[in-house]
Amino acid sequence: MTTEDRGARGAQPSSAPLLDRYAPLPGVYDEFCTAAGAPRPDVARVVGLLDNLGLAEFRRRQGLAEGAFHEGGVTFSVYSDQRGVEKTFPFDLIPRVLAAREWAALERGLVQRVRALNLFLEDIYGEQRILHEGRIPRAMVESSAGYRVAMRGLKPPGGGRVIIAGIDLLRRPDGEFVVLEDNLRVPSGVSYVIENRGVMKRVIPGVFQQSRVRGVADYPIHLRNALTSVAAGVAPEEARVVVLTPGPYNSAYFEHSFLARTMGCPLVQGTDLFVWQDKVYVKTTRGPRRVHVIYRRIDDDFLDPEAFRPDSMLGVRGLARAYATGNVALANAIGNGIADDKAVYPFVPEMIRFYLAEEPLLPQVETFQCSDDGQREHVLANLARMVVKEVDGAGGYGMLIGPKATKEEREAYAGRVRAHPRAFIAQPVIELSTCPTWAETQVAPRRVDLRPYVVTGASSTFVLPGGLTRVALVEGSYVVNSSQGGGSKDTWVLEEEGVR
Amino acid sequence: MISRVAESCFWLQRHLERVDSTARLLEVNLSFVLDVPIPVLEAWRPLVIVAGEEPRFRELLGEGALEDGEAVQEYLTWDQRNPVSILSAAYWARQNARTIRETISLEMWKSLNSFWLWLTDGSGRRLYRSERSEFYRRLKEMSQLFRGICHDTMLHEDPFDFMRLGMLLERAGQTARLLDVKHHKLGPSAPVARETAVEFAHWQATLRSCSAIEPFLKKGRSVAGVEAVDFLLFETTLPRSVRHCIDRAWNFLRRIRPPAAPGVPHESSTLLKALLDHVRGTSIMEVMHTGIHEELTYLIESIGGVCLAVHRDFFDPAMPDAQWTPGPRSS
Numbered sequence: 001m002t003t004e005d006r007g008a009r010g011a012q013p014s015s016a017p018l019l020d021r022y023a024p025l026p027g028v029y030d031e032f033c034t035a036a037g038a039p040r041p042d043v044a045r046v047v048g049l050l051d052n053l054g055l056a057e058f059r060r061r062q063g064l065a066e067g068a069f070h071e072g073g074v075t076f077s078v079y080s081d082q083r084g085v086e087k088t089f090p091f092d093l094i095p096r097v098l099a100a101r102e103w104a105a106l107e108r109g110l111v112q113r114v115r116a117l118n119l120f121l122e123d124i125y126g127e128q129r130i131l132h133e134g135r136i137p138r139a140m141v142e143s144s145a146g147y148r149v150a151m152r153g154l155k156p157p158g159g160g161r162v163i164i165a166g167i168d169l170l171r172r173p174d175g176e177f178v179v180l181e182d183n184l185r186v187p188s189g190v191s192y193v194i195e196n197r198g199v200m201k202r203v204i205p206g207v208f209q210q211s212r213v214r215g216v217a218d219y220p221i222h223l224r225n226a227l228t229s230v231a232a233g234v235a236p237e238e239a240r241v242v243v244l245t246p247g248p249y250n251s252a253y254f255e256h257s258f259l260a261r262t263m264g265c266p267l268v269q270g271t272d273l274f275v276w277q278d279k280v281y282v283k284t285t286r287g288p289r290r291v292h293v294i295y296r297r298i299d300d301d302f303l304d305p306e307a308f309r310p311d312s313m314l315g316v317r318g319l320a321r322a323y324a325t326g327n328v329a330l331a332n333a334i335g336n337g338i339a340d341d342k343a344v345y346p347f348v349p350e351m352i353r354f355y356l357a358e359e360p361l362l363p364q365v366e367t368f369q370c371s372d373d374g375q376r377e378h379v380l381a382n383l384a385r386m387v388v389k390e391v392d393g394a395g396g397y398g399m400l401i402g403p404k405a406t407k408e409e410r411e412a413y414a415g416r417v418r419a420h421p422r423a424f425i426a427q428p429v430i431e432l433s434t435c436p437t438w439a440e441t442q443v444a445p446r447r448v449d450l451r452p453y454v455v456t457g458a459s460s461t462f463v464l465p466g467g468l469t470r471v472a473l474v475e476g477s478y479v480v481n482s483s484q485g486g487g488s489k490d491t492w493v494l495e496e497e498g499v500r
Numbered sequence: 501m502i503s504r505v506a507e508s509c510f511w512l513q514r515h516l517e518r519v520d521s522t523a524r525l526l527e528v529n530l531s532f533v534l535d536v537p538i539p540v541l542e543a544w545r546p547l548v549i550v551a552g553e554e555p556r557f558r559e560l561l562g563e564g565a566l567e568d569g570e571a572v573q574e575y576l577t578w579d580q581r582n583p584v585s586i587l588s589a590a591y592w593a594r595q596n597a598r599t600i601r602e603t604i605s606l607e608m609w610k611s612l613n614s615f616w617l618w619l620t621d622g623s624g625r626r627l628y629r630s631e632r633s634e635f636y637r638r639l640k641e642m643s644q645l646f647r648g649i650c651h652d653t654m655l656h657e658d659p660f661d662f663m664r665l666g667m668l669l670e671r672a673g674q675t676a677r678l679l680d681v682k683h684h685k686l687g688p689s690a691p692v693a694r695e696t697a698v699e700f701a702h703w704q705a706t707l708r709s710c711s712a713i714e715p716f717l718k719k720g721r722s723v724a725g726v727e728a729v730d731f732l733l734f735e736t737t738l739p740r741s742v743r744h745c746i747d748r749a750w751n752f753l754r755r756i757r758p759p760a761a762p763g764v765p766h767e768s769s770t771l772l773k774a775l776l777d778h779v780r781g782t783s784i785m786e787v788m789h790t791g792i793h794e795e796l797t798y799l800i801e802s803i804g805g806v807c808l809a810v811h812r813d814f815f816d817p818a819m820p821d822a823q824w825t826p827g828p829r830s831s
Contacts, residue, residue: 070617071610071613071614071617072609072610072613073598073609073610073613243602247599248595248598248599253598254601257598257599257601257602258601258602260602261601261602261603261606266501266502266505266602267505267600267602267603268502268504269504271504272502272503272504282502283502283503283504283817284501284502284503285501285502285503285506285658285662285756285814285815285817287817
């Protein structure tokens with residue numbers, strides 16, 4: 001990309017335009033430029049503003065941004081030793097930019113999808129119409145590790161199951177967004193969205209102001225309203241909401257504390273709570289106090305040693321009973337894992353048709369079920385062109401990226417697939433889109449994904465404009481997870497022209 | 501507030517108070533040993549005793565190291581095996597803050613985190629090597645800064661009150677321990693006229709460690725053992741006197757648990773009130789009569805007892821038994 005209006009300034013390396021030598025990868029959609037290297041019309045104004053900062057100035061401000069995260073202690077923990085080491089989440093100052101129109105379409109698709117997933121959970125733990133009518137194979141559901149058969153027939157207080165959803169999206173080479181996976185248990189990352197924005201506003205205020213970007217700071221308020229709206233047997237303004245964390249050594253501890261702080265509610269650990277006569281109480285300096293809603297950031301398995309894993313030290317004994325009795329609301333509900341099981345994912349379009357009588361607005365990635373003999377053989381025969389994942393995996397762990405793996409790695413993985421076919425699915429490798437990203441001395445294309453957040457209360461739904469853009473900082477890498485060399489970018493959803 | 505959070509508030513400020521008081525002691529002693537010709541063993545060993553670390557120090561570094569100013573400073577400042585070293589105390593202060601980030605203000609967190617990064621990223625070490633006194637001055641200033649930010653940015657309710665309570669009890673104990681060690685070393689104080697130059701310098705250093713030398717002179721006192729002990733124990737207006745700290749601690753405890761609060765244990769109130777009555781009702785003459793060491797031992801043990809009672813009352817309350825029913829406010 002070049003800018004013509006720079007004149008003599010362009011001659012000095014220190015004031016070279018930021019994207020002077022930027023070239024997108026062939027055959028990959030780039031968020032900023034067309035294949036020919038010209039800025040995309042939808043985002044051209046923002047691209048121009050960034051470009052005008054110049055390379056030297058950008059570099060200085062990227063350093064300022066990194067310092068801000070360090071000082072702020074915006075960290076995640078890596079499980080490299082027992083205590084966990086705090087690391088700052090690498091941040092890239094070049095934002096990912098989405099035009100108003102494009103976002104509006106995505107937003108409709110997300111709301112539709114989350115509605116259908118909520119109805120699916122309602123149905124699976126209720127009448128199971130979708131199974132009776134044969135639209136989803138019963139065996140697929142009943143064999144899922146996320147299915148909690150004990151929750152059959154229980155209606156969660158307030159009715160909500162997927163209060164907080166994080167839907168992972170990719171952009172294909174044709175520019176279309178597709179759903180890669182749903183996160184309906186304890187999706188994380190939203191605190192980085194808000195922290196990233198705070199740093200952007202401080203570090204490049206001029207560019208930000210002129211770009212006219214939709215705000216993200218009110219997410220905690222929406223979340224709190226959704227949480228109080230599902231409280232059982234108490235008015236929302238009376239409800240005591242707590243955030244339940246596994247503790248400071250958990251990788252997402254920063255986020256747990258961030259959300260508690262910004263929602264203005266207590267952050268608790270399992271040992272701070274107890275259940276008495278099927279009601280949940282928190283230990284306070286003035287004696288026990290009743291808890292009505294728990295935003296729990298602990299997996300089902302560890303939630304209650306009485307109901308699930310008896311060795312769990314993180315949970316609260318009797319919590320599942322209190323929940324089943326309707327005395328406490330949990331966000332998200334117990335048993336949501338059935339709906340974001342990767343082997344159930346291929347049926348989500350079917351759910352949308354079945355429950356909503358609508359056509360899915362968001363396409364998704366073609367998926368092969370390794371439990372099906374024919375599909376499995378196809379996958380194993382084409383392993384070098386496939387991404388294979390564990391159906392209940394997360395964090396980018398335990399997956400095989402065929403083209404990046406060695407022959408030995410592929411063979412070893414094939415052995416695991418044959419041994420436990422139901423535990424795996426496969427998808428063709430997708431050339432996810434790139435975004436210009438700072439790479440030590442220059443700007444280079446790096447792959448990105450997008451995780452928008454959908455918050456569903458008793459009577460309203462909120463979609464955070466944008467969401468978390470994760471970026472694979474390593475050249476050529478497809479893995480965007482923070483635990484594996486990924487970083488993040490701020491996501492700018494532009495306001496519609498003429499809004500201000 | 502949540503019991504665990506209250507406990508972290510309490511300890512956060514206690515640990516920072518340790519950073520502050522250890523830095524003060526070391527800073528004052530650095531200049532003290534330059535002024536006064538004293539036996540090497542008397543120069544640094546008292547600091548290890550005040551920290552309550554003499555047995556561990558001997559075990560880890562050997563008897564001889566007690567004479568080595570560098571070894572003592574290193575141990576009290578950087579040694580992670582010393583649970584009350586400046587580095588350990590700063591680590592625990594930050595860990596406590598990290599577990600209650602939703603409770604403290606963002607400004608408090610940032611200030612503490614910057615302090616921790618400075619201490620551990622090499623900057624602190626460099627200053628320690630090049631300008632020792634300046635290093636300790638900075639530590640002192642950083643903990644003062646944190647206390648100021650805390651006072652100005654937090655709601656003045658339970659979490660704040662627990663922080664102050666922890667800080668004040670720690671500070672009262674620290675002043676008492678410091679006096680005890682000095683008293684041990686100097687023996688019963690001689691009449692003013694016969695005090696040697698060395699003793700004079702000792703008491704001056706003791707007062708300076710508590711930021712009390714100028715207040716002492718402003719109050720028209722003359723530097724002498726009894727006067728200094730009286731001032732550090734009973735001066736109501738001196739921020740680091742035992743009397744002042746206990747007075748203030750009582751105020752905070754009463755705010756946390758108003759006297760009329762029904763149906764809750766208040767062993768901590770009973771014990772702190774007894775201690776308060778004691779320091780309010782005791783004169784320096786009585787202390788001289790019963791013995792300074794005995795008085796200081798009583799104070800140190802009482803403060804320890806109050807801390808344990810605070811723990812039992814607020815941080816680790818008994819869980820309900822079968823008869824328990826939630827009170828009207830908790831149902």
